[in-house]
Amino acid sequence: MSEKVGVITSGGDAPGMNAAIRAVTRYGIMLGYQMVGIRRGFKGLLDDEFMTLTLRSVSGIINSGGTMLHTGRCPETKTASGMNRAIKTIKELGLSGLVVIGGDGSLAAGNALSKRGIKVINIAASIDNDIYGTDETIGYDTALNTAVEAIDKIRDTATSHDRIFVVEVMGREHGFLTLDVGLAAGCEFIVVPEMKYDIKKLADELIRGKERGKTSEIIAFAEGVGSSLEFAEKITKMTGLEVRVSNLGYIQRGGRPTARTRILASKFGFEAIRLFKQKKYNRLVGITDGKVSSIPIHRAMRCEKKFNEKELKVLRNLSI
Numbered sequence: 624m625s626e627k628v629g630v631i632t633s634g635g636d637a638p639g640m641n642a643a644i645r646a647v648t649r650y651g652i653m654l655g656y657q658m659v660g661i662r663r664g665f666k667g668l669l670d671d672e673f674m675t676l677t678l679r680s681v682s683g684i685i686n687s688g689g690t691m692l693h694t695g696r697c698p699e700t701k702t703a704s705g706m707n708r709a710i711k712t713i714k715e716l717g718l719s720g721l722v723v724i725g726g727d728g729s730l731a732a733g734n735a736l737s738k739r740g741i742k743v744i745n746i747a748a749s750i751d752n753d754i755y756g757t758d759e760t761i762g763y764d765t766a767l768n769t770a771v772e773a774i775d776k777i778r779d780t781a782t783s784h785d786r787i788f789v790v791e792v793m794g795r796e797h798g799f800l801t802l803d804v805g806l807a808a809g810c811e812f813i814v815v816p817e818m819k820y821d822i823k824k825l826a827d828e829l830i831r832g833k834e835r836g837k838t839s840e841i842i843a844f845a846e847g848v849g850s851s852l853e854f855a856e857k858i859t860k861m862t863g864l865e866v867r868v869s870n871l872g873y874i875q876r877g878g879r880p881t882a883r884t885r886i887l888a889s890k891f892g893f894e895a896i897r898l899f900k901q902k903k904y905n906r907l908v909g910i911t912d913g914k915v916s917s918i919p920i921h922r923a924m925r926c927e928k929k930f931n932e933k934e935l936k937v938l939r940n941l942s943i
């Protein structure tokens with residue numbers, strides 16, 4: 624009997640998860656594993672919801688957003704009883720291990736399972752790009768392009784009306800996505816949780832921008848900072864200028880994955896199975912300096928990804 628490996632997508636969906644499922648499934652089957660898809664994230668492990676993955680069941684998904692396995696947030700994985708139920712299902716299904724595709728919550732669940740003796744490989748997938756141990760997560764590039772395309776459109780209307788815009792960008796408590804969105808869309812400012820800002824100074828700079836002839840000014844505002852509406856109200860009061868707010872919201876999570884996201888997802892999925900075959904378990908697959916890499920899950924959990932403050936200087940100097 625060949626060994627069975629489970630595949631699960633969990634937490635917030637990210638474009639490219641399907642491409643990763645395809646890669647894990649196809650290479651897993653190539654190497655002689657039976658591949659089992661767990662449905663609806665870790666909830667599927669608790670509720671015994673699974674499907675057999677075949678070469679053909681993952682056909683035609685490399686280019687689609689979302690996840691064919693569905694996903695979900697599952698607070699029960701944080702409890703001992705939830706973990707016991709998950710392990711019971713893993714044993715009943717006869718799984719020799721699990722490939723977990725997701726962000727930081729998935730990493731925590733993968734870590735908890737590995738501590739209880741389950742063989743786990745985590746694959747970094749999240750639009751937030753906030754995971755230590757990888758320069759980029761699956762889905763990030765797609766979300767970045769989606770947000771930039773949206774801001775390009777906002778720029779048109781902002782310029783036509785001589786308005787200031789505060790654009791809210793996702794990223795949970797981090798500003799990685801906001802920083803790159805700001806750079807790529809030529810935003811005048813970014814506001815992120817990692818860095819203190821002086822609202823009075825920012826308001827003065829906005830006025831000075833107008834005085835230099837700027838017809839529009841856009842502030843990319845990370846959701847983790849707080850209320851973009853309250854922030855915009857303060858800016859209106861301080862500048863006397865016309866300010867509008869646009870929350871990009873969940874469009875950042877959907878859509879066809881970019882080529883870059885698909886390539887990353889395919890390489891990560893391939894690497895996850897390669898590690899499995901080599902019996903190198905309990906690792907997070909990512910990319911470092913352009914090369915596919917992996918580090919122990921517990922290390923990825925413990926460490927914080929560093930925010931590159933220097934890039935803010937680039938943004939400010941170029942948006943003058």
Ligand code: F6P
Binds near residue numbers: 696726751793795846
């Ligand atoms: O982690 C991805 C993400 O989209 C974050 O950017 C955001 O804060 C969060 O998920 C939203 O979570 P939910 O899907 O539970 O509303």
